[in-house]
Amino acid sequence: MTTTPVRIGLLGCGNVGAAFVQLVERRHDEIANRHQIDLQITRVAVRNLSRERAVDLDEAVLTHDADAVVHDPDIDLVVEVIGGIEPARHLTLSALKAGKPVISANKELLANLGAEIYEAAGDAGVDILFEAAVAGGIPLIRPLRESLAGEDIRRVVGIVNGTTNYVLSRMAEEHVSFGEALAEAQELGYAERDPTADVEGFDASAKAAIIASIAFGVQVVAGDVYREGIAELTPGDLSFAARLGYVVKLLAIAERFDTPDGAEVAVRVHPAMVPEHHPLAAVRESFNAVFVEGAAVGDLMFYGRGAGGDPTASAVLGDVIDAALNLTNGRASRLSRLSEATIRPIDDLRSEYYINMDLADRPGALATVAGVFGDHGVSIRAMEQEGMGAEARLVFITHGAVESAVQSTLAAVRDLEVVDRVGSVLRVVGGDDS
Numbered sequence: 014m015t016t017t018p019v020r021i022g023l024l025g026c027g028n029v030g031a032a033f034v035q036l037v038e039r040r041h042d043e044i045a046n047r048h049q050i051d052l053q054i055t056r057v058a059v060r061n062l063s064r065e066r067a068v069d070l071d072e073a074v075l076t077h078d079a080d081a082v083v084h085d086p087d088i089d090l091v092v093e094v095i096g097g098i099e100p101a102r103h104l105t106l107s108a109l110k111a112g113k114p115v116i117s118a119n120k121e122l123l124a125n126l127g128a129e130i131y132e133a134a135g136d137a138g139v140d141i142l143f144e145a146a147v148a149g150g151i152p153l154i155r156p157l158r159e160s161l162a163g164e165d166i167r168r169v170v171g172i173v174n175g176t177t178n179y180v181l182s183r184m185a186e187e188h189v190s191f192g193e194a195l196a197e198a199q200e201l202g203y204a205e206r207d208p209t210a211d212v213e214g215f216d217a218s219a220k221a222a223i224i225a226s227i228a229f230g231v232q233v234v235a236g237d238v239y240r241e242g243i244a245e246l247t248p249g250d251l252s253f254a255a256r257l258g259y260v261v262k263l264l265a266i267a268e269r270f271d272t273p274d275g276a277e278v279a280v281r282v283h284p285a286m287v288p289e290h291h292p293l294a295a296v297r298e299s300f301n302a303v304f305v306e307g308a309a310v311g312d313l314m315f316y317g318r319g320a321g322g323d324p325t326a327s328a329v330l331g332d333v334i335d336a337a338l339n340l341t342n343g344r345a346s347r348l349s350r351l352s353e354a355t356i357r358p359i360d361d362l363r364s365e366y367y368i369n370m371d372l373a374d375r376p377g378a379l380a381t382v383a384g385v386f387g388d389h390g391v392s393i394r395a396m397e398q399e400g401m402g403a404e405a406r407l408v409f410i411t412h413g414a415v416e417s418a419v420q421s422t423l424a425a426v427r428d429l430e431v432v433d434r435v436g437s438v439l440r441v442v443g444g445d446d447s
């Protein structure tokens with residue numbers, strides 16, 4: 014059996030990079046046998062040569078000069094698992110311009126500067142593949158790009174950040190503190206180098222932008238995504254949600270609307286109350302799940318490990334094999350053309366809402382608050398009251414209402430003399446009206 018050597022330049026050897034090296038070692042012979050390619054990790058760029066790392070690498074393979082790896086004539090294909098914008102951007106562009114396919118796990122780069130990267134790949138006629146960048150080990154990008162290429166996708170809803178899902182699971186189920194749960198997620202290799210990216214929803218927004226671009230064929234960048242993170246959530250919100258039959262999840266939602274003036278796209282990331290019987294409520298710890306709603310295919314669900322070295326390395330390796338086979342056959346996967354997007358702002362979107370507030374426990378207070386909701390056309394579906402001495406905590410769940418109407422309602426309610434505090438406001442997703 015003859016095999017074609019494919020020499021890989023690996024940029025970054027952290028959680029994903031080290032897991033990738035180990036996976037290639039484990040799977041090498043089987044891949045050679047099945048695909049007739051001999052995957053060789055020829056050079057590995059690291060930031061710190063002397064740092065202990067999870068894999069044993071020959072000193073001759075290691076370098077701290079990532080540019081030299083990209084330009085090395087002995088490198089056929091580049092894997093970028095450094096993360097962040099620079100130097101990842103210029104390394105990726107240099108590799109593509111040199112005619113080398115790039116496999117990237119870098120959602121931040123692709124969601125902010127994807128157009129530049131895809132154009133460079135198109136001009137050079139080489140692959141840019143990034144299955145690992147969205148929902149880790151779950152095959153999602155390839156199904157969207159290939160299997161669903163002809164589908165009219167209307168909506169994608171999912172849990173796409175493993176760290177925050179892990180934190181929320183640990184807080185809700187084990188009553189672990191936010192800080193402790195986040196430290197565990199970091200220790201397990203789920204979190205970004207700066208976990209603010211996870212906690213504040215930036216990572217999920219980047220993934221949502223990539224999903225929306227591919228699902229709807231339009232250019233959506235991270236800045237187009239409405240974003241709220243989980244940092245403001247309290248243990249009280251999670252237990253109140255549980256009492257009402259909901260689970261709190263950080264969701265990414267991309268929707269496409271047809272209007273007489275053309276299509277509009279709305280993309281958002283925010284914590285949401287999901288009914289406990291909804292399939293997304295059962296997605297725990299670092300698992301991710303993504304629902305895709307298509308006009309012809311109906312509903313699809315993708316589920317699996319969205320973060321962690323091994324699952325992510327699996328996605329990287331799948332792309333490496335694809336690109337290596339393309340390389341040996343002189344081909345490249347074509348990216349579809351992305352047209353300009355018209356973004357529908359969050360203010361115009363409809364949702365059900367969970368709102369909690371503290372108000373004076375005296376006759377008429379509730380009627381006053383309810384009146385303000387009515388004046389703004391926001392109709393209340395359910396309400397719970399819990400007395401607290403001179404105060405009462407009220408929890409409302411609304412029927413579907415437009416965001417701008419809810420925000421005006423909240424502004425007016427905050428001004429009421431009987432209202433001491435408006436607490437958490439969470440959208441409800443997966444209920445009767447959403």
Ligand SMILES: NC(=O)C1=CN([C@@H]2O[C@H](COP(=O)(O)OP(=O)(O)OC[C@H]3O[C@@H](n4cnc5c(N)ncnc54)[C@H](O)[C@@H]3O)[C@@H](O)[C@H]2O)C=CC1
Binds near residue numbers: 026027093100
């Ligand atoms: N950890 C996970 O579960 C997942 C991570 N990703 C993405 O994969 C990428 C890597 O993530 P991790 O491995 O978790 O991060 P990490 O922080 O563990 O690894 C990145 C490595 O790159 C090294 N590095 C930084 N600058 C460098 C340079 N100029 N040259 C060479 N090496 C350099 C760092 O020293 C570090 O070892 C990121 O884009 C991340 O968003 C994607 C999916 C899942």
Ligand SMILES: N[C@@H](CC=O)C(=O)O
Binds near residue numbers: 146175203320
């Ligand atoms: N930090 C990310 C890693 C995978 O993309 C996450 O927690 O999902």
Ligand code: NA
Binds near residue numbers: 145146148149153154
């Ligand atoms: Na994936």
